[in-house]
Amino acid sequence: MLALERVSKTYPNGAQALARFSADIRQGEIVAIIGGSGCGKSTLLRAIAGLDRASSGTVTLDDEAIASPHAKIGIIFQEPRLLPWLSVADNIGFGLAELPAMERREKVARALARVGLADKAQAWPRELSGGQAQRVAIARALVPQPEVLLLDEPFSALDAFTRRDLQDHLLDLWADTRPTLILVTHDVDEAVVLADRVLVMRPRPGRLFDQIEINLGRPRDRNSPLFENFKRSVLTSLDRSLDRSVPDRDATQGPGQAMWW
Amino acid sequence: MISDAPVLQQTSEPAERAAAPSRLSRYAGPALGLVLPVTLAVGWELVVWFGWSNGRLVPPPSRVFATITELARSGELVRHIAATLWRVGLGFAFGVVAGTLLGAISGYWSLARRLLDPTVQALRAIPSLAWVPLFILWLGIFETSKIALIAVGVFFPVYLGVMGAILIVDRKIVEVGRTFRLSGFAMIRRILLPAVLPAYVVSLRVGLGLGWMFVVAAELIGASEGLGYLLLDGQQLGKPAQILAAIVIFAILGKLTDWLIEVAAAPFLRWQDAFGRAKGA
Ligand SMILES: Nc1ncnc2c1ncn2[C@@H]1O[C@H](COP(=O)(O)OP(=O)(O)OP(=O)(O)O)[C@@H](O)[C@H]1O
Ligand SMILES: [Mg+2]
Numbered sequence: 146m147l148a149l150e151r152v153s154k155t156y157p158n159g160a161q162a163l164a165r166f167s168a169d170i171r172q173g174e175i176v177a178i179i180g181g182s183g184c185g186k187s188t189l190l191r192a193i194a195g196l197d198r199a200s201s202g203t204v205t206l207d208d209e210a211i212a213s214p215h216a217k218i219g220i221i222f223q224e225p226r227l228l229p230w231l232s233v234a235d236n237i238g239f240g241l242a243e244l245p246a247m248e249r250r251e252k253v254a255r256a257l258a259r260v261g262l263a264d265k266a267q268a269w270p271r272e273l274s275g276g277q278a279q280r281v282a283i284a285r286a287l288v289p290q291p292e293v294l295l296l297d298e299p300f301s302a303l304d305a306f307t308r309r310d311l312q313d314h315l316l317d318l319w320a321d322t323r324p325t326l327i328l329v330t331h332d333v334d335e336a337v338v339l340a341d342r343v344l345v346m347r348p349r350p351g352r353l354f355d356q357i358e359i360n361l362g363r364p365r366d367r368n369s370p371l372f373e374n375f376k377r378s379v380l381t382s383l384d385r386s387l388d389r390s391v392p393d394r395d396a397t398q399g400p401g402q403a404m405w406w
Numbered sequence: 407m408i409s410d411a412p413v414l415q416q417t418s419e420p421a422e423r424a425a426a427p428s429r430l431s432r433y434a435g436p437a438l439g440l441v442l443p444v445t446l447a448v449g450w451e452l453v454v455w456f457g458w459s460n461g462r463l464v465p466p467p468s469r470v471f472a473t474i475t476e477l478a479r480s481g482e483l484v485r486h487i488a489a490t491l492w493r494v495g496l497g498f499a500f501g502v503v504a505g506t507l508l509g510a511i512s513g514y515w516s517l518a519r520r521l522l523d524p525t526v527q528a529l530r531a532i533p534s535l536a537w538v539p540l541f542i543l544w545l546g547i548f549e550t551s552k553i554a555l556i557a558v559g560v561f562f563p564v565y566l567g568v569m570g571a572i573l574i575v576d577r578k579i580v581e582v583g584r585t586f587r588l589s590g591f592a593m594i595r596r597i598l599l600p601a602v603l604p605a606y607v608v609s610l611r612v613g614l615g616l617g618w619m620f621v622v623a624a625e626l627i628g629a630s631e632g633l634g635y636l637l638l639d640g641q642q643l644g645k646p647a648q649i650l651a652a653i654v655i656f657a658i659l660g661k662l663t664d665w666l667i668e669v670a671a672a673p674f675l676r677w678q679d680a681f682g683r684a685k686g687a
Pocket of ligand 2: 187297
C-alpha cells in the first residue's frame with residue numbers, strides 16, 4: 146500500500162504548492178488525479194517518485210519511507226524522454242543494467258513485442274512517432290516491473306485517436322502485473338476510462354478536494370449512460386473545486402467539454 | 407484508412423520531382439564551388455605561359471606543384487611535415503587533456519566553476535601570442551615553448567566546449583537517470599558523457615583548427631624545420647613558390663586531420679538528427 150500522509154511542499158521561492166495531502170492507495174489500484182492548472186499535481190507525483198522531497202509529511206510504500214527514487218516506483222512523464230543516443234531496444238533496457246545481457250535481451254524483446262514495436266528494436270528514438278515514443282517510454286518504465294507506476298499527463302501531447310489507443314493499451318499492460326497506477330490528467334474522459342478512483346485537487350494551496358469512486362467494470366464503454374454519469378460527476382466536482390457554477394446538462398455534453406483545463 | 411490511398415498518390419509525384427533537383431545540386435554544389443578557384447588557377451597558368459607576366463611574385467600552379475615534388479624527392483618535405491605534425495599533435499594532446507579535465511570539473515561542480523572559471527575567462531581574454539616572449543623565457547626557444555603555445559591555443563575552445571556542453575545537458579534526461587537510481591559515476595557514463603559528446607567533437611575540431619594556426623605562429627618565431635620554417639625560409643630567400651607550397655600543404659593537412667576527427671567520431675554520433683546528413687553530405 147502507498148500511504149501519503151499530510152504531504153506538503155513549499156518551494157524555496159515561498160510558493161506553497163501542496164498542503165497536507167493525505168491518501169491511501171491500495172496495491173493494484175488505478176488512481177487518477179485531476180485538478181486545475183498549478184494545483185500541485187506534478188509536485189505531488191514528484192514527491193511520490195522521490196525526485197523532490199516533500200517539505201513535510203511522508204510518503205511510504207509498504208511501510209518504507211520514500212525520500213529518493215525507489216526501485217519499486219517507476220515514472221512516465223508528459224514527454225517520452227527517451228535517450229536519443231540509445232536504440233529503442235537499449236532505451237527499454239535502460240533500467241535493467243544489472244541483469245546479465247541474455248536475460249536483459251529477453252525481457253526487452255518481450256516488452257517490445259508487448260507494446261507492438263518489435264520491428265522498431267534497432268530504430269533511433271528520433272525515428273519514432275510521438276505515440277510510438279510514448280509506448281517505448283511506457284515499456285521502459287514497466288520492464289523493471291515496478292509496484293507503483295506514476296504517470297504525469299502521459300498522453301496529453303498526443304492526438305485524440307492515439308490517446309485512446311494508448312489508454313486501452315495501458316490498461317492491457319496493467320493487467321499483466323497489476324501495478325498501482327497513479328495518473329495525473331486533464332482529461333475527464335481519460336480519468337473515468339482508466340481509474341478506480343478519481344482524486345480532485347483544489348489549488349492555492351494544492352490539496353485534496355474530493356474523491357469519486359468509479360464503480361464500473363472493465364472494459365468500459367465510453368458511450369454508456371453510466372460512463373456519462375461518472376464523467377458528469379467528475380466535471381461537477383472539478384467545477385466546484387474552482388468555485389465555478391455547476392455547468393448545466395447541455396454544456397457538459399458538448400464535444401469540447403470532455404477535455405478540460 | 408481507405409481515403410489515405412489517393413492522397414498518397416498525389417503526394418508521391420511532387421516528392422519525386424523535388425528529389426531530382428536535390429540530386430543534381432548534390433553534385434553541382436561542390437562543383438560550383440570549384441569553378442572560381444580553378445578558373446583563376448588555369449587563367450593565371452595561361453597568363454604566365456603566354457609570357458604576359460613572368461609570375462615571379464605570384465608563381466603559377468605548375469611551379470608550386472614542381473616545388474612540392476622537388477621537396478618531396480629530396481626528403482625535405484617529409485622532414486618538415488613530420489616536425490609540424492609532431493608539434494601540432496603534442497600541443498593538441500596537452501591542450502585537449504587540460505581543457506577536457508578543467509572543463510569537466512567546472513561544468514560538473516559549481517563550486518569549482520565559481521572558483522576557476524573567472525580566472526580562465528580572464529586568461530582567455532589575453533591574445534595567446536602575447537604569451538610567446540614569456541614562454542620563450544621560461545621554456546627556451548626549442549620545442550617546449552612551441553608545444554606550450556599550441557596547447558594554449560587548443561585549451562580554450564575545448565575547455566569552453568566541455569563546460570558549456572555539461573551545463574546545458576537536458577535536466578529532463580538527467581531526471582530519467584535519477585528515476586533509475588544511477589549513482590554519480592553511472593550518471594556520468596550513461597547520461598552525461600553521451601549527451602556531451604556532439605558538442606565535445608565540435609570543440610575538438612575548433613581546437614585543432616586553432617592548433618594549426620598556432621603552429622604557424624610558433625614556427626615563424628624561430629624553427630629550423632617544419633612547414634612554418636618553409637614559409638619563413640621562402641620569404642627570406644625570395645621563393646614565393648615555396649611559400650605557396652607550404653600553404654597548400656597546410657591546407658591539405660588541416661582538412662585531413664579535421665576529417666580524421668569527424669570520421670573517428672561518426673560511429674558515436676549516428677543517433678544525431680544530423681542536419682548535414684539531411685542536406686546530403
Ligand atoms: N520548481 C518550482 N519552484 C517554485 N514554484 C514551483 C516550482 N514548480 C512548481 N511550482 C509552483 O507550484 C505550484 C504547483 O505546480 P505543479 O507543477 O505541481 O502544478 P500542476 O498541478 O502539475 O499544474 P499543471 O496542471 O499545469 O501541470 C504552481 O503554483 C507552481 O507555480
Ligand atoms: Mg503538471
